[in-house]
Amino acid sequence: MITRFTDIINGLKDFDRKFTNGELVSKMLRSLSKDWNSLRMLIDNIKDVNTYPLEELYGTLMTYELNNTKTKEKTRRNKEKMKEPPKWKIVLKSTNDEGSSNTNMSDEELDDLVLLVKK
Numbered sequence: 001m002i003t004r005f006t007d008i009i010n011g012l013k014d015f016d017r018k019f020t021n022g023e024l025v026s027k028m029l030r031s032l033s034k035d036w037n038s039l040r041m042l043i044d045n046i047k048d049v050n051t052y053p054l055e056e057l058y059g060t061l062m063t064y065e066l067n068n069t070k071t072k073e074k075t076r077r078n079k080e081k082m083k084e085p086p087k088w089k090i091v092l093k094s095t096n097d098e099g100s101s102n103t104n105m106s107d108e109e110l111d112d113l114v115l116l117v118k119k
Contacts, residue, residue, distance in 0.1 A: 001031075001061075002058050002061070002062075005027075005028060005031065009024065020050070021050070021051075021052075021053065021054055022049050022050030022051070022052075024054050025049050025050075025052050025054055025057055026049055028054070028057060028061075029043060029044065029049070029057075032061075035068075036061075036064070039060070039061070039064050043057070043060070090116070
């Protein structure tokens with residue numbers, strides 16, 4: 001965005017259009033999307049736009065974007081984790097009766113148990 005803004009301003013300078021620093025800072029702030037409203041309002045209220053250096057504004061915008069990107073990525077990862085189904089753990093009680101057999105279990109129940117253990 002900064003490169004594009006600079007290209008447009010340089011193109012206008014070729015047509016003998018001169019801009020003050022305050023005009024450039026104001027134009028840059030107005031061109032920001034709604035996602036940047038909080039930063040725009042902060043700069044408007046705290047800094048004097050007419051004396052705020054354009055290079056410092058560029059640095060502020062880049063820093064804000066980096067921090068905002070990290071925050072959005074962290075939020076996205078947290079949402080994905082919340083969407084994952086819970087990982088259920090099954091605990092089976094083990095008994096070791098010598099001499100007993102699995103005759104009290106049907107073949108169908110044994111097959112289900114084998115499938116459960118394989119999972």
